[in-house]
Amino acid sequence: MQEIVKLLIGVCVLVLGFPLGDLLRKVTLDEQKSGQFWFATLTYAGLAGGIIGLIAGSDWVLFISFFIAIVSSRSLIVKKAVKVQKKRRKK
DSSP states (O other), X not given: OHHHHHHHHHHHXXXXXXXXXXXXXXXXXXXXXXXXXXXXXXXXXXXXXXXXXXXXTOHHHHHHHHHHHHHHHHHHTHHHHHHHHHHHHHO
């Protein structure tokens, strides 16, 4: 029962990463243009850490790494969204 509660808490924290990533994306628009490489690096490092945590059986490494990957990947989406907004403004 205790493992199920830990798993549910971890999943809830991961789900909270999506709105937090969207909030950070809206707040830090100017850093996203120059930091695309670093956001991609963080995303891949988070995914790699999550896989390592899954293989090693370490829940906290798994959830922290996937949380980092989720939050940083939300900032990568802005590149396309900014282009669409610029096109709309020109019209």
